[in-house]
Amino acid sequence: MDAVAIERAAGCEDRHWWHRERRAVIARELRRLGEPGRAIDIGAGGGGNTRVLLDHGWQAVAVDCCEAAVEIARRRGLEAYRSDPRFLPVATAEYDFVLALNVLEHAEDDQAVADEIARVLRPDGxxxxxxPADPALWSTHDLSLGRVRRYTREALADVVHGAGLLVERMWSWNVLLRPVVSRRRRDSVGCDLGTPSPVLNGALSAVIRLERYLPVASFPGVTLMAGVRRPRGGGHVTGRRPR
Incomplete structure (x- = not known):
């Protein structure tokens, strides 16, 4: 994503239905973890999700490979650094929690990114x-965002396990709107995450919030989520080090 797109996303994320509900997902997962600790948000963009971590009591730092994103995050008062996600500028086993939303799909070597997530996590972190889920949904939207691939459940699990991490939970998100997204992406050109009208934004928010209460997490969706753990006393730590 280029600097203009990041500025645009940062400007609308507080009201956009997709960003708001994804933050609700993050908040629910943080509540599952219990006592806050140290966290790193990889691919943080302008730091909107990093703020969720801070709001829940975590000591959080934002990292992104785009200088424009880092500057936006710093303007928001966040501790932020520019870094390749394969070579994070932090010590081994430094964090209790890693947030990596829509990061792996941008890397030609996604295993290297997963290895780095494992490296910076503390045991039991x-x-x-x-x-993004399902290669069948591949479209110009993905190309415009600089993605390399979309994932099946098996492909995501393979990358996570290859880093010596355990998948505790994996679920689909944005399930109910998948038919709409699939049709729109077949007919559209470029990124389709523009800000909808207030009425449409409200309607889409209502639909995706409904997923909180329906047993649809095992059905095909637009996004795959995975709750991951570094084993205590197990899992390999790669030889990669910060540059």
């Missing part, structure tokens, strides 16, 4: 990973 957790991560929340999100990736």
């Amino acid at each position: 957790r991560a929340l990973i999100a990736v």
Whole structure:
């Protein structure tokens, strides 16, 4: 995503239905973890999700490979650094929680990114990973965002396990709107995450919030979420180090 797109996303994320509900997902996962600790938000963009971590009592730092994103995060008062996600500028086993939303799909070597997540996690540390689901949904939208791939459940599990991490939970998100998204992406050109009208934004918010109460997490969705843990006393730590 280029600097203009990041500025646009940061400007609308507080009211956009997709961003708001994804933050609700993050908040629910943080409540599951219990006592806050140290966290790193990889691919943080302008730091909107990093603020969720801070709001829940975590000591959080934002990291992104785009300088424009880092500057936006810093203007928001966040501790933020520019870094390649394969070579994070932090010590090994430094964090209790890693947030990596829509990061792996941008890397040609997604295993290297997963290895780095494992490296910076403390034993028994957790991560929340999100990736775009299902190669059948591939479209110009993905190309415009600089993605390399979309994932099946098996492909995401393979990358996570390859880093020596355990998948505790994996579920689909944005399930109810998948038919609409699939049709729109077949007919559209470029990114389709523009800000909808207030009425449409409200309607889409209501639909995706409904997923909180329906047993649809095992059905095909637009996004895959995975709750991941680094085993206590197990799992390999790669030889990669910060540059």
